[in-house]
Structures are given as C-alpha cells and as structure tokens.
Amino acid sequence: MDSTVNTWREGRAGRIRLNRPKALNALDFEMVTRIKAAVEEFGADPQVHLLLIDAPERGFCAGGDVRGIRAAGLAGDVKTIEEFFSTEYAMNQALADCRKPVVSLINGVCMGGGIGLSVHGSHRIATEKAMFAMPETAIGLFPDVGMSFFLPRMPGALGLYVGLTGARLTGADAVHGGFATHFVPEEKLGALEAALLADGVAVIPAFTAPLPAFSLAAHRPVIDKAFGATSVPEILAILAADGAGFAQSALALLREHSPLSIYWSFEIIRQGANRDLAQALAAELALVRQITRHPEFHEGVRAVLIDKDRAPKWSPPSLEQVDPAAIAQLFA
Numbered sequence: 585m586d587s588t589v590n591t592w593r594e595g596r597a598g599r600i601r602l603n604r605p606k607a608l609n610a611l612d613f614e615m616v617t618r619i620k621a622a623v624e625e626f627g628a629d630p631q632v633h634l635l636l637i638d639a640p641e642r643g644f645c646a647g648g649d650v651r652g653i654r655a656a657g658l659a660g661d662v663k664t665i666e667e668f669f670s671t672e673y674a675m676n677q678a679l680a681d682c683r684k685p686v687v688s689l690i691n692g693v694c695m696g697g698g699i700g701l702s703v704h705g706s707h708r709i710a711t712e713k714a715m716f717a718m719p720e721t722a723i724g725l726f727p728d729v730g731m732s733f734f735l736p737r738m739p740g741a742l743g744l745y746v747g748l749t750g751a752r753l754t755g756a757d758a759v760h761g762g763f764a765t766h767f768v769p770e771e772k773l774g775a776l777e778a779a780l781l782a783d784g785v786a787v788i789p790a791f792t793a794p795l796p797a798f799s800l801a802a803h804r805p806v807i808d809k810a811f812g813a814t815s816v817p818e819i820l821a822i823l824a825a826d827g828a829g830f831a832q833s834a835l836a837l838l839r840e841h842s843p844l845s846i847y848w849s850f851e852i853i854r855q856g857a858n859r860d861l862a863q864a865l866a867a868e869l870a871l872v873r874q875i876t877r878h879p880e881f882h883e884g885v886r887a888v889l890i891d892k893d894r895a896p897k898w899s900p901p902s903l904e905q906v907d908p909a910a911i912a913q914l915f916a
Contacts, residue, residue, distance in 0.1 A: 588614060599638075651889055692715065723881065
C-alpha cells in the first residue's frame with residue numbers, strides 16, 4: 585500500500601486513505617482519479633456499509649496541487665488543467681451522490697480541495713487540531729470544489745466571509761459553521777475508527793465531546809451585515825465604517841489578497857446561492873478554465889507557494905481599481 589491514495593475494505597468500511605504526506609496530501613490528478621473510482625466502487629459494493637476517508641500523517645489535505653496547475657497554465661497545457669478539474673469536480677459530485685455514509689476523520693489541515701473531499705460527505709469528524717480554510721483569494725483563484733454551492737448555505741453571511749478572507753476555522757468552529765458535523769477529541773480518534781469499522785456510524789455520538797463556544801459568535805452581526813452586502817464596494821464601506829478591531833482585521837485580509845480574485849469569488853459564490861451542486865460545479869469548471877490561465881493566478885501561486893516571498897504584484901493593485909466590466913466578461 586504505497587500509492588498516494590490507498591483503498592481497501594476493512595470491517596464494515598471501504599477505506600480511502602490519503603498518502604502523500606510530504607505535500608500535505610495535496611490532491612493531484614492520480615489521487616482524484618483513484619478517489620472517484622473508490623467512491624463509486626464502494627458505493628456499489630453490498631458488503632460495504634460506509635466509506636471512511638482519513639490521512640493519518642501531517643494533517644488531512646492541504647488542497648489541490650496548484651503548483652502543477654500553474655505549470656500547465658504557463659505551458660498552455662489546457663488538456664492537463666481540464667482533466668484535473670473535471671475529474672476533481674466529478675469526485676466531489678460522486679461523494680455527494682453516494683447513498684452510503686461517507687465519514688472523514690479530520691485531524692489537522694483541511695483546506696481548499698480537502699474541504700471539497702470531506703464536506704460533500706455525510707459525517708465530517710473534526711478534532712481540536714483540525715483547521716479548515718478556503719485560502720484561494722490569496723493565490724488568485726476562487727473557492728471551488730463545490731464551495732460556490734456550500735458557502736452561501738453556511739449560517740448568515742459566514743460563507744462569504746470565509747470564502748473571501750480565507751479566515752481559518754478550528755475544529756470546533758468548523759462544526760458551528762458547518763464544515764464539520766461532529767467534534768471528537770484527538771485522543772478518541774483511534775477508538776472511534778475501530779468502532780466505525782465494527783459497528784458503523786451509529787457509534788459516533790458516543791465519542792463526541794461538548795462543543796466549545798463559537799469563537800466568532802460575538803462578531804456575527806458585523807459579518808452578516810458586511811458580507812451580506814450586495815457588492816464588494818459595499819462590503820469594504822461597511823467594514824471601513826466599523827471601528828472595531830475585528831472589522832478592521834477582516835478589511836486588512838481582503839486588501840492583502842488578489843483584488844480580481846475577491847471580485848470573481850464574490851460573484852460566483854453569490855450566484856451559487858441559486859444553483860444546485862451540479863450546476864455550481866459546472867459554473868466553477870467554466871470559470872476555472874479561464875482563471876488558471878490568468879496572470880493573476882500565476883502570480884499568486886508564485887508568491888505564496890513557489891518563491892514564497894509573500895509579495896505578489898497584483899494587477900490591478902487595489903480593490904478600488906478593479907474594472908467591473910472585466911469581471912462581468914468572465915461570467916458572460
């Protein structure tokens with residue numbers, strides 16, 4: 585079992601284990617292909633009562649392999665980009681369509697494509713060491729993997745806040761927000777796994793801990809007011825007018841990230857409120873074909889993941905300079 589994704593049957597479960605620890609289990613084409621096939625195979629197997637997804641080393645999944653996607657974009661390799669995203673999104677849909685329980689054990693980083701791998705399943709178990717985030721606007725991309733469907737359905741305007749700022753949610757906060765469904769202490773994770781294999785998902789409540797208070801509860805009014813606005817300029821104005829530290833930190837996050845990405849992410853998340861998952865994934869595929877060839881994405885990945893200088897040269901450099909017509913053209 586030395587593949588980047590290992591699959592096998594054990595007890596009641598069809599097991600899917602991510603095994604690319606040096607890359608924090610970032611998903612490449614081989615991985616999403618194998619996961620999709622495993623989901624379909626286990627879903628059709630009458631001996632399998634649940635699917636169990638985990639990654640026992642160095643977190644759960646840091647997202648998609650955007651370094652490889654950037655390289656393909658710079659080379660004009662449209663085929664590689666198309667194959668990866670169409671297969672990844674088909675994997676997301678397969679997870680959502682699976683009629684059996686899909687349980688993810690999340691103990692560490694779960695970002696981007698990792699959320700897409702887990703959130704479409706029925707049971708998302710988060711420990712106190714879990715950390716969820718959609719950091720795409722920091723690299724000039726947008727929240728994809730079905731997030732344009734999921735984020736608008738989080739409580740209030742929390743989804744747009746998380747999707748635009750890239751704010752991180754701990755395991756407990758992820759349960760409050762909806763990324764996770766159950767909070768289980770890390771020390772109980774091994775026993776929970778054994779119980780799932782023996783007796784199925786009915787055992788989960790016995791392993792959960794009391795849920796700590798939502799750390800963003802006090803900030804929900806400003807989140808809902810600002811990120812419930814009908815445009816990016818309105819979000820900025822509401823945050824700027826609020827003198828509280830939380831509003832100012834949210835505004836600072838928006839200004840750190842790609843201005844273009846903030847705008848196109850806002851638009852696709854807003855549109856996703858009126859789409860089902862299949863429609864949202866189709867819209868994301870149409871947009872990602874354009875964005876992965878865009879200089880903004882190439883610059884963001886360079887600055888954050890390749891050179892790691894954290895000094896991207898966005899174009900335009902500020903949110904106020906974004907041309908709404910250019911954003912509209914992406915969705916035409």
